[in-house]
Amino acid sequence: MKRRMVLSLLLCLALVMTAILAGCGNGDSGKVKIRIGEVTRSLFYAPEYVAVAKGYFEEEGLDVELTTTPGGDKTMTALLSNAIDVALVGSETSIYVYQQGTDDPIINFAQLTQTDGTFLVAREADANFDWNSLKGSVFLGQRKGGMPQMAGEFALKKLGIDPKADLELIQNVDFANIPAAFASGTGDYVQLFEPTASIFEKEGKGQVVASFGAESGHLPYTVFMAKQSYIKKNKKAVQSFTNAIHKAQLWVQNNDAEAITEVVLPYFENVDRDILKSSIDRYKQQGSFAADPIIDEAEWNNLLDVITTAGELEKRTEHSELVDTSFAEKAIEAVK
Numbered sequence: 498m499k500r501r502m503v504l505s506l507l508l509c510l511a512l513v514m515t516a517i518l519a520g521c522g523n524g525d526s527g528k529v530k531i532r533i534g535e536v537t538r539s540l541f542y543a544p545e546y547v548a549v550a551k552g553y554f555e556e557e558g559l560d561v562e563l564t565t566t567p568g569g570d571k572t573m574t575a576l577l578s579n580a581i582d583v584a585l586v587g588s589e590t591s592i593y594v595y596q597q598g599t600d601d602p603i604i605n606f607a608q609l610t611q612t613d614g615t616f617l618v619a620r621e622a623d624a625n626f627d628w629n630s631l632k633g634s635v636f637l638g639q640r641k642g643g644m645p646q647m648a649g650e651f652a653l654k655k656l657g658i659d660p661k662a663d664l665e666l667i668q669n670v671d672f673a674n675i676p677a678a679f680a681s682g683t684g685d686y687v688q689l690f691e692p693t694a695s696i697f698e699k700e701g702k703g704q705v706v707a708s709f710g711a712e713s714g715h716l717p718y719t720v721f722m723a724k725q726s727y728i729k730k731n732k733k734a735v736q737s738f739t740n741a742i743h744k745a746q747l748w749v750q751n752n753d754a755e756a757i758t759e760v761v762l763p764y765f766e767n768v769d770r771d772i773l774k775s776s777i778d779r780y781k782q783q784g785s786f787a788a789d790p791i792i793d794e795a796e797w798n799n800l801l802d803v804i805t806t807a808g809e810l811e812k813r814t815e816h817s818e819l820v821d822t823s824f825a826e827k828a829i830e831a832v833k
Contacts, residue, residue, distance in 0.1 A: 528560040529734045533721075534581035536572045538565045538764065540691050540776045541614040542719065544786055545585065546761040548745035556744075557737035569643070576603065582727060583738065585609060587644040588717040588792070589804055592814050601726050605820045607739045607790035607828075609746075610719040612710035613648035614785060615639070616694045618679070618687050622704040628656045635665045637684030640672055644718065645709075647807040649688050652712035654806060679703065691776035692768050699772065711783050716800040717792045718785075728821070739790055739824040743832045749786050754778035790825035792816075 531554075535542060545563075548554055554561045566572040566581070569590045576584040577594070584590075584603075591603035619626070631653070638660075639645035646668065650660045660666050670678045679687040680702050688709065689697065697703040721742065728735050749757055758774045765773055780786060797816040804810040 530560045532562045532581045534566040534575045536586040544745040546764045553741035553744040557741045605720045605722045607721040608787045608792045611787040612785045613713045615688045615709045616705045617707040618703040619706045626706040632663045634685040637687040641668045648713040651803040692772045695775040739828040743828040
């Protein structure tokens with residue numbers, strides 16, 4: 498009996514000491530923890546990885562925990578359930594939540610990418626490619642209602658191509674299986690992200706002939722967002738977070754693809770280094786990485802046009818309702 502009591506006391510003491518030490522560790526670091534959920538692991542988000550790898554979050558007194566929550570629905574569910582504090586996902590998800598009705602809307606506060614990130618890949622290289630070549634073809638697109646597909650269709654319509662009438666549009670293939678479907682013979686053209694597009698070129702499975710990002714214009718394609726309640730309670734942390742992102746954006750703007758590749762390489766261990774460099778250079782050259790975190794009204798309106806054209810928007814949600822540019826504006830001043 499006495500032995501059991503002693504063991505119990507020792508166990509209790511150990512638990513208490515663990516809690517004390519954990520508390521002391523947090524106190525010594527003095528850092529605020531922020532849990533980030535990214536919608537996918539992508540080279541498209543290179544500035545985010547730069548912010549972590551270069552220690553910009555740490556400089557701002559933050560301890561960030563980065564996890565990948567595959568898919569917009571999963572990412573938003575994680576944010577709404579408080580499993581994460583900040584989401585990196587397309588702004589359209591915040592609009593969908595808002596239009597369903599909520600007392601705690603999701604606020605977009607810092608932009609990371611400012612164009613669509615997909616490319617048009619053909620089976621063969623075509624130096625004389627013209628978008629009208631798609632007419633009468635079989636086009637393997639992205640998931641219906643997703644931002645890549647909506648931006649892709651928006652770009653095609655701007656170019657005078659009706660995706661429903663002028664070509665055979667395939668949209669019933671899961672995102673993860675689209676590359677394999679094209680490689681196995683489905684479609685004459687396919688809409689792909691990097692690094693898959695560059696991998697296809699290297700393996701002789703296809704050739705990039707055009708960019709949807711270049712055609713669809715600037716829009717808040719991927720943005721850091723959080724619950725309105727979280728932002729109100731953690732204004733200082735959100736400001737520090739935005740400062741760190743802007744530091745990374747400036748670093749990416751001022752360095753070439755080679756240097757960026759060196760920094761983000763640990764986040765893509767299974768991707769060939771040359772492919773990484775090619776992909777980053779392609780995104781950098783077309784201006785996909787936002788130069789600053791501000792989500793301006795013109796970009797927001799372009800996003801609304803894209804979603805409306807796709808028939809996925811019941812009514813327009815104004816910029817002032819779901820966007821807070823104050824943190825981005827202060828970050829630009831702070832990081833000068």
